[in-house]
Amino acid sequence: xxxxxxxxxxxxxxxxxxxxxxxxxxxxxxxxxxxxxxxxxxxxxxxxxxxxxxxxxxxxxxxxxxxxxxxxxxxxxxxxxxxxxxxxxxxxxxxxxxxxxxxxx
Numbered sequence: 001x002x003x004x005x006x007x008x009x010x011x012x013x014x015x016x017x018x019x020x021x022x023x024x025x026x027x028x029x030x031x032x033x034x035x036x037x038x039x040x041x042x043x044x045x046x047x048x049x050x051x052x053x054x055x056x057x058x059x060x061x062x063x064x065x066x067x068x069x070x071x072x073x074x075x076x077x078x079x080x081x082x083x084x085x086x087x088x089x090x091x092x093x094x095x096x097x098x099x100x101x102x103x104x105x
Contacts, residue, residue, distance in 0.1 A: 004068045010094050011061045014072070017050045018101050023073070023082075023089040024049075053081050072097065 024041040041049075053060065053076065064075050073090050076082040 002068050002070075004065055006094065007061060007064050007068060010072065010098065011057055011064075013098055013101075015101055016053045016057075017047075019097060020046045020050045020053075022097075022100060049081065056081075 024046055060075065060079065060081075063079060064070065064072075067075070070078065071090075071092065072094050073082070073092060077084050077090065
């Protein structure tokens, strides 16, 4: 079981805009772009998703505490904040998401 204590820390530290860009931004190689073509969302759509998630983070956090075994991505799909596209992004651990965010700073 995943710890509930990680949730508040994650919510405080995560940059939603960077996270959405990581998941749904342009891929860097032609191969990846072709593989993930359906996952690439226009910048304007990514911004709308980011703003909505940021605006509703208190609700997301309270819901997540009821279901702490979910990864953040699973939570966002289950709450209908993200489209239910198949992909590896769905399985990325919360700690990994924080680490790649720090790498991009």
